[in-house]
Amino acid sequence: MSGTFGDMGNLLKQAQEMHKQLEKAREELRKTTVEGSAGGGAVKATVNGEGMLTRLSLQRELASSGNAALIEESVLAAVRDGLTKAAVLREERLSRISGGLSLPGLF
Numbered sequence: 001m002s003g004t005f006g007d008m009g010n011l012l013k014q015a016q017e018m019h020k021q022l023e024k025a026r027e028e029l030r031k032t033t034v035e036g037s038a039g040g041g042a043v044k045a046t047v048n049g050e051g052m053l054t055r056l057s058l059q060r061e062l063a064s065s066g067n068a069a070l071i072e073e074s075v076l077a078a079v080r081d082g083l084t085k086a087a088v089l090r091e092e093r094l095s096r097i098s099g100g101l102s103l104p105g106l107f
Helices: 002-031 068-098
Strands: 033-038 043-048 053-058
Touching: 002 043, 002 068, 033 068, 043 068, 053 068
Parallel strands: none
Antiparallel strands: 033 043, 043 053
């Protein structure tokens, strides 16, 4: 029976270490940003590693064009691009911690 308890203790230590690594990764992701863009760079969306939009910029020419549909489309495309890049970043960090195992709900 002592072997079983030793294995449980080892599993607990591994789980605690993984938790520490996850917390560190979350903090790093909060501080890391990626940039999505659209319209040849006319719209830029900055997104942090957690998937939060932190900045949005439009080139003056696009903003003053008066073409609301184009502006809306470009903003949406830039934000989607940024969110996709942030998701890839999160997945890469998670994969390093989990050793490639899929552990849904960790981020």
